Amino acid sequence: MSANGAGTADHGSRGRIDKRRAIVDAAFTVFARAGYEQASVQDIxxxxxxxxxxxxxxxxxxxxxxxAAVTAAARTLLAENLAVVEQLRETDAPLEPALRAVATGLQQVCGSPRAHALRRITYSQLNRQPELIDIVQARTWGRVAQALADRLACLSLAGRLRPLEPAQAAEQLLALLSAPIENRSRLGSRPVPAGESAAIVDAAVDTFLRAYHHVELTSADELAAPLRTTAAALADRRRPEGVQA
Amino acid sequence: MSANGAGTADHGSRGRIDKRRAIVDAAFTVFARAGYEQASVQDIxxxxxxxxxxxxxxxxxxxxxxxAAVTAAARTLLAENLAVVEQLRETDAPLEPALRAVATGLQQVCGSPRAHALRRITYSQLNRQPELIDIVQARTWGRVAQALADRLACLSLAGRLRPLEPAQAAEQLLALLSAPIENRSRLGSRPVPAGESAAIVDAAVDTFLRAYHHVELTSADELAAPLRTTAAALADRRRPEGVQA
DNA sequence: CTTATACTGCACTCACGGGTCCAGATTGAT
DNA sequence: ATCAATCTGGACCCGTGAGTGCAGTATAAG
Structure with a gap:
């Protein structure tokens, strides 16, 4: 396995490793700049x-x-996103600032040129290489949403968020962060002013907390069922969090 | 203006109009199926x-x-979206069902094959024809968000939603509707089960109303009911299934 | 130092598709 | 019926880029 992300069992061990890495990096750069069809192998x-x-x-x-280029980029992005989400582990910190920090981080990663390029490449290759979608989705949205859902579930169990469906809440928070950025940046073709980004983050966190902040009016028995659902989902997903061997 | 969407002032009036329309329609079909580069003019x-x-x-x-093909498709989509948003004009109807109906409509349009194809084509042409983005954005997200913002502003003034920033609220509602669909459908490459779509709509409306409803919701019943329905719909969500290297 | 393996530069083949030209058939208008 | 504009089918030119072959050179291992 190691660094051989593509399905190139034959070519996986061939050649010098530094050259391979250079090629993969360059390929993503060139593909991001010109698109798959316009990028010639000579350019790469x-x-x-x-x-x-x-x-x-x-x-x-x-x-x-x-x-290979897409897989590598997706892996990098996933690592960055997961690192950001892990900040929510400190359950002692005040909720709103912590959430805002995580939201800011997620939005920076999702709005980064690399992330936009990855989205663009994935979209443009939908018909030619459908397997790319699964690679990217699994390593980006899917995985990040899962990690975020885990954190939110914990926060809910700790009574700092109201009972919720973790996956759904995570999906919505990510939606509130990424979709507006995607549109403001013209699908990634122009930078978004820092002030606008911050405003989007603030608005997203505000809306999310309004919708999910713990409410005291609810009686405990009404909350029992959703709580059990939450607990089950949490237990279900706790294990694959670790890195595989 | 008229039917000449492209910047073809020279060719705009040439030829028979029915042939032109057939070409534009066929072009969108073929581009959507194969992508710009893979689609040959002969195919069209x-x-x-x-x-x-x-x-x-x-x-x-x-x-x-x-x-021309993209412009025509964007125009069609815009008309559909605007028609849906206009349903919010009846300010007398109960808020939540009306919002749900509009959300369902918007999500159907945004999740339609045509909309997905348009997004894909626009993404893939970001570098080659940047002007396409503005055409699409102006006729799709931007315009729809604007119309939706107008309706929300009226609802707010009428005291049926809390005081809000219209553009921001509209952007968020659209985000809650479109982003989850985009991801569940693997960027439009596979259909989303009707049950999931409905669950996304319910969740989006629920979250939106929790964040923007002007005062009193919520007995514990109202809190728990949507949770149970969505939990049932999401019961078959993809398992974590070990991450391959 | 020797040797095997990989890298380099270059030239080459080949398929594909954008765009054009032309002769003949069709069509709409008067 | 006549004419001008348009459509049709096919052949054609030409640039481009994927992928290969080869002869010579750098490089790591023994």
Whole structure:
């Protein structure tokens, strides 16, 4: 496994590892800049400081280069996002500032050029390489939403958020953060002023807390069922959180 | 204006109008199916039941065909969306059902194959034709958000929603509706079960109303009911299933 | 130092598709 | 019926880029 993200069992061990890494990095840069079809393999080779046949010594074809580049980028993005979400582990901190910090971090990652490029590439390759979607989704939205859902479930159990469906709440918070940014930035083609970004974060956190902040009026027995649901879902997902061997 | 959406002042009046319309429709179909680069002009001509030179008699080049196709699709989508939002004009109807109806309609339009195709094409052409983004944004999100903001502002003034920033609230409602659908459908590459769609709508309306309803909700009943329905609908959500390397 | 493996630069083949030209058939208008 | 504009089918030119082959060179291991 190691760094061989693409389905290139044949070419996985071939060649020098530093060249391979250079090619993958360069490929994402070039694909992000020009799109898959407009980016020629020669462009990628130039960007990587490598000869074209070297590219074909590491990958069977252009598609495999794309898969490797996208997979690597998705992995990086996932790590960044998970690191941000983990900040919610400190359940002692005041809720609203903590949530705001996490929201700011998530929004910075989701609004980063790399994330936008990944989205764009994934969209444009929907028809050509449907498997890319699953790679990206699994490592980006799906996984992040899961991690966030876990944190929210804990906060709910701790009585700091009202009883909720963790996955749904996480999905909504992410939606409130990412969709407005996506549209303000013209799908990632122009930067969003820092002030606007902050306003979106504030609005998202505000709306989220209004909808999910713990309410004292509710009687305990009415909350029992959803609480049990929450607990079950939490227990269900607690295990795969760790890194695989 | 009129039917000449593209910047083809020269070719705008050339040729027979029915052929032109057939070409535009076919172009969107083919572009949606195969993507811009993979779709050949011959494919478009075949789909339209027309000879290739006829295409070039109506449009100067392939780019212009794309622009016309995208513009037409965006216009159609805008009309559908606006019609849905206008349902909120009846300020006498009970708020929550009305909002739910509008949300359902918006989500159907935003989740339609045509809308997904439009998003995909726009994303993939970000670098080649940046002007497409503005065309699509102006006729889709921007305009719909504006119309929705108008309605929400009226509802707020009428005391049926709390005081709010209209544009922001509209943006958030759209986010709650569209982002989850986009992700559940794998960016539009697979249909979303009707039950899930309905659950997303319910959750979005619920969250929106919790955040923006002007005063008293909520007996514990109202809190718990939507939770149970969505929990049932989400019961089959994808399992974590170990992450592959 | 030797050797195997990988990288380089270049030239090459080949398929594909954008865009054009032309001769002949069709069509709408007068 | 006649004419002009348009459509049709097919052939055609040409640029581009994926992928390969080869001869020579750098490089890590023994």
């Amino acid at each position: 080779a130039d960007e990587a400081g490598v000869a074209k046949p070297t590219v074909y010594n590491h990958f069977p074809d252009k598609d495999a280069v794309l898969t | 001509a075949d789909e339209a039941g027309v000879a290739k030179p006829t295409v070039y008699n109506h449009f100067p080049d392939k780019d212009a065909v794309l622009t």
